[in-house]
Amino acid sequence: MENALEIKNLVKRFGKFGVHDVSFSLPKGYIMGFVGKNGAGKTTTIKAILNMLNRDSGEIKIFGKDNLKDEAEIKQKIGVVMDSPFYENEWTLVQVGKALKPFYTDWSDTKFGDLLHHFNLDPNKKIKELSRGMKMKIMVACALAHDPDLLILDEPTGGLDAVARDELLETLQAFVKDENKSILFSTHITTDLEKIADYLTFIENGKIVHSDTKDNMLEKYVVVKGGLNVLSPEQKKLIIAYHETKVGFDGITDKANLKSLPKLVTEPCTMDELVVRFNKEGRNNKE
């Protein structure tokens, strides 16, 4: 399968923080959710993809091309939505379009106009007059108006109400109806991912904990619960995010481990469960 995005051994240190040896790839035609809590390294990774910071080492390929050597060419085909617009506050939406147009060979005024109309945005409004939801929409409109093949969104659903989130998800799915288009979006809202993401990549303390299809991940793990003293210390090691209370324990485990464990109560894993447990496990390992 052809990859829209390929990251190999990316390293960027900021004192104690940063990303360490990040590698993952996004196959063409699919949506990947990039999950991690604040400070885990999501934005650093995205900035490295866009060459907005100097990385220490590693390699990033977009559409099979090096993101440093072929930066100008690649960026013609990338649409980016960050957490807040970087347009002048006094500009109207029409002026925003005019300002961006010269940078892109494939910019379409018609498409931009259609998108504004679709999102119910008044072209004569100024950036400073927009709500959080409308700001996200104008960024999406700008990102899509130049016909990108890869859309990168950093926490696009943060601070949006349920209706605006739903509209955004719909727009994203409509975008990948063309199988040459791909999306990477970072978020911590799992219900968004549960619906539309094909792939999930978990990042924790600057390291990739997991990267796989969502379906594989949800099928691979199972929630286990049981009484106290039923597991030996070796068996406890098989449980991810082992958590003990006065009356019992819970955690998740790889289904393959079930045969080496005593009979326990098992439940299918939800996305929320995965996010919380991987996060806990990360914290446990750090301590």
Place this chain on the structure above:
Amino acid sequence: MYSIVISNTLTLPIYEQVKNQIRLAIINDELAVGEMLPSIRQLAQDLRISVITTKRAYDELEAEGYITNVQGKGCFVKPKNFEFIREQKLKEIEQHFSDAISCGQLIKIGGVELHEMLEILLKESEDGKCTGN
């Protein structure tokens, strides 16, 4: 006309829900032979589920012989394979019988009584058919 409804509270994986409902529509002739299914990406968008999940449902339907994927054109309903459907229905019947047996064991209803019950039910359904005409 057929519809596909996804439940997020069922424990059944979403791809299986999609698969089962399309399969049912094919068996019940709601989807005719040769009819084109919605494209994977269209259906994913309509159901608000991921492309990979939808693809898996289609792949399994293809493997089970219900649909065929014509590269670059789409997925079409194949002529029904009655042998295969019969095989599946037989399995279902066996399952129901063994459920009845284990249910009987709970309240000590043995083979003789089960046979009697089956005879009565068979007769009733035959009578029903006669009066129905």
